[in-house]
Amino acid sequence: MATAAAAELVARSNRLGADPRTTNYAGGNTSAKGAATDPVTGRDVELLWVKGSGGDLGTLTERGLAVLRLDRVRALVDVYPGVAREDEMVAAFDYCLHGRGGAAPSIDTAMHALVDAAHVDHLHPDAGIAVATAADGEALTREIFGDRVVWVPWRRPGFQLGLDIAAIQRAHPEAIGCVLGGHGITAWGASSDECEARSLEIIRTAEDAIAARTERLAAAGRHPFGAVRPGFEALPEAERRATAARLAPVIRGLASTDAPQVGHYTDTGVVLDFLAREKLAPLAALGTSCPDHFLRTKVRPLVLDLPATAPLPEVVERLRALHAAYREDYRAYYARHATADSPPMRGADPAIVLVPGVGMFSFGKDKQTARVAGEFYVNAINVMRGAEALSRYAPIDEAEKFRIEYWALEEAKLQRMPKPKALATRVALVTGAGSGIGRATAQRLAAEGACVVVADLNAEGAEEVAAGLGGPDHAVAVRADVTSEDDVAALVDASALAFGGVDLVVNNAGLSVSKPLLETTTRDWDLQHDVMARGSFLVSREAARAMIAQGLGGDIVYIASKNAVFAGPNNIAYSAAKADQAHQVRLLAAELGEHGIRVNGINPDAVVRGSGIFAGGWGAQRAAVYGVEEAELGKYYAGRTLLKREVLPEHVAAAVVALTAGDLAQTTGLLVPVDSGVAAAFLR
Incomplete structure (x- = not known):
């Protein structure tokens, strides 16, 4: 009313x-x-x-x-x-x-x-x-x-x-x-x-x-948080963000011990100044006070006690030790205050991890929750600074925090939350996602709850897709040339800084030049192998580094082609590159299985509508080979299949979800045809 x-x-x-x-x-x-x-x-x-x-x-x-x-x-x-x-x-x-x-x-x-x-x-x-x-x-x-x-x-x-x-x-x-x-x-x-x-x-x-x-x-030469500790000052921006990208998957893996989490990284001046000061450890140990704060940040953060200049392997080792101690402390906190009617302990991992010189890593069941947790801890830093300026920070005691954290009303609210979607908490990286199969795949993965890194050589196309997925809490756009080692490393770093790491990779970037053998140049050959064979290798390699650091397993999916097994005319460079991709699936499945990383592929055929490849001249070339009008090419391809149906980008996207959403959790090394039935391309 x-x-x-x-x-x-x-x-x-x-x-x-x-x-x-x-x-x-x-x-x-x-x-x-x-x-x-x-x-x-x-x-x-x-x-x-x-x-x-x-x-x-x-x-x-x-x-x-x-x-x-x-x-x-x-x-x-x-x-x-x-x-x-x-x-x-x-x-x-x-x-x-x-x-x-x-x-x-x-x-x-x-x-x-x-x-x-x-x-x-x-x-x-x-x-x-x-x-x-x-x-x-x-x-x-x-x-x-x-x-x-x-x-x-x-x-x-x-x-x-x-x-x-x-x-x-x-x-x-x-x-x-x-x-x-x-x-x-x-x-x-x-x-x-x-x-x-x-x-x-x-x-x-x-x-x-x-x-x-x-x-x-x-005026008296003092600061509410005390003096800056030598060695704990903020690293220069480029070094700081590079270090954060290396650490994010490690920290996310630790924070996901009890339940998978999405991450968020913050390196604002407010955070970096707090992390450099001598009162960091004692104030952080007191925890937050306002119920809105600690319900999202937990009673206290995990604080790394090493200087910013410590070697990365030493930092990782110390974080693992501190995480184990944090979990023991949290279990002890629960045991101290739980009563017979308290809800079960929800998880002993930190929601906030503070790394001096680098920044704050916050975690939650989705990106928004992780981001808001970080924002609330910034609020808590402001509160502590203000209280220390006025007198001394003295939050409510631990028992009162527990009464709210494990309040029956709060538990009832959590129980009313809708069931998470199939790919909730998963971070997906899709190459060639600015159009065609990549766009449809990014859209479908986001619809299933994943956070998506939309990668494409065409920055404008990537940004358009990411914006359509709901903005930075759901998707980010990254311009990347998959043939460049530096670009691919930066792409995986961007995923780590945006969402904490990467769990699901779709190697989709591709192009094609249709020519007979005698007309195929070395440039034609190198270009297609660089983008599809080399590009998939580089993306898989860098993503696997992050996945192994996380320790959460993962999925790598190759968008190969029925041409990987079907000998079609005038297509030597494209088909050979696709065959390379198809065998990468088998090789990486064998190598990465011990880390819980599954590698599978999809062999589409003739995805004409919405395809960047077909729109870029490939359609006209193939239509000429088959002697049909380009506008009739999709119909032509459908007519030669067993099902007589045209393959659309959405069909390939659905196969990606089928491979990664959990129902095929024991499957690796598989190539799935999405071609409406091309008998000559049946796998043997």
């Missing part, structure tokens, strides 16, 4: 959510109260519109609001069974909903309903959380804000916190909001504009206080 109040709320939420200083992705919630006509009685009824569970303020629409009867939510106070059973109140919100549709009410609904103000904002700004997590946060709140903002001691989000804030608001009618210990801020107002202005006043006032303290420290 659209109303002016709801529209105003959405506009305010979008403005607040668009500024990372105000709140983080999917963090915080906003609300508005107002009257609307009840379609049953025809009378006005007081409603609460509040951002629903799981939404994001910056992208919120009216469909993302929960709409509740205000009188019914407030009546829950009379049946509230106490803090020990407050989780039961979340289910009770369902009985307060008004109308059809809308989002599910969040755990913070009570806060918005019980605070006696028409508009309420609950936000997680870095500056506000810095005050909330400072060791003397209550005194600092009085010092920074006077009587305009009051302190609310830490309490886990829920019905009781709503009661607490409502009581404090009644006791302090002069206040415009509060700082929630260890958590964030809440502001309220009689109008949407007043509420937004008060939220921003709290945030800017906290920012100014932190900036003033930081300037005083700097």
Whole structure:
């Protein structure tokens, strides 16, 4: 039910959510109260519109609001069974909903309903959380804000916190909001504009206080994170990113010990400065504080304790040792706090790995989750810096973090998540993906949940395909000449930096020149062998390095051709290159099997529609050989098959998925015909 109040709320939420200083992705919630006509009685009824569970303020629409009867939510106070059973109140919100549709009410609904103000904002700004997590946060709140903002001691989000804030608001009618210990801020107002202005006043006032303290420290030659440690400074950019590309598959493999993960790499100045400072280890060990932070970053990161200049083999060995220790520590953390009714441990691997001089590696079930985890840890760094400037960072204790991380309500939310797609968490690299078979394959792999690196000599075509797949959380475009060792190495590095590594390679880049033997030049021969035979070899070699470093197995698929086994006319260079590819499948299957890497191939025939090869002159050449019009070439090819059906790029893409999505997990060294049945090309 659209109303002016709801529209105003959405506009305010979008403005607040668009500024990372105000709140983080999917963090915080906003609300508005107002009257609307009840379609049953025809009378006005007081409603609460509040951002629903799981939404994001910056992208919120009216469909993302929960709409509740205000009188019914407030009546829950009379049946509230106490803090020990407050989780039961979340289910009770369902009985307060008004109308059809809308989002599910969040755990913070009570806060918005019980605070006696028409508009309420609950936000997680870095500056506000810095005050909330400072060791003397209550005194600092009085010092920074006077009587305009009051302190609310830490309490886990829920019905009781709503009661607490409502009581404090009644006791302090002069206040415009509060700082929630260890958590964030809440502001309220009689109008949407007043509420937004008060939220921003709290945030800017906290920012100014932190900036003033930081300037005083700097004047005394001090920094909130301490001095820079010699040898831990950021490496030069080119060296830093090259090192990150080497380390990313190793770290991703470690972070995927319990469940496969997608990676994200961050080397912003904020991160690199934190990693260089002497307080890195003790602050990182304290972990994050705001529930939105540690639910995505885990209670603490894994921190490499070697300088940036340490040799790569030493770094890898140390990371493996630290990872083993991290898993033991996490299991001990779970054992310390788990009760008989706690959900099972979800996994002991880190979500955040910090490498001084290089940057931060973050992980999640998909690229967006991995990226957001990294963004939340940047928020945590900002919080720690602010708290250390004001006094001393003192997050909520470990037991409280565990109560939220293994909260029954959080577990229920996870259980409601949709089943992952067949290729979720897998990183696919497709060459020649700007058109034809490569484009169709990239599209199909993305549709099945894979992150896709779209590689093509034609950068414009690659960028168009990647953009169509949903942008950088789903696909990235890389211009690459597969005949160049440097380009291929850079391509695999780009995959590592974008998604953490590579799991699935489709060697599809190709071209063809159709000529009789006597007219085939050495240039014709070299060009086709360079792109298809040499190119596939280079891509497979560099991808295999990353796959072996990950230790997660992998798939390499060659798009060969029925010409690899069929002796057609006027096609010596192309067919010989395809035969080379077909035998690479067998050779690499035999060699890489011990690493869990499966190598298979596909032998298509006559993929005319959408084909870059056919459009580039090959179609006209083959039509001339067979004495048909070029426009009729697809029909001609279909007519000579057993099934009498034309082969399309989508058919080849489907075969790639069949080979890699899990149902053929024990298959390697196979060449699959996708040719509608060419008897002369049957494999023997």
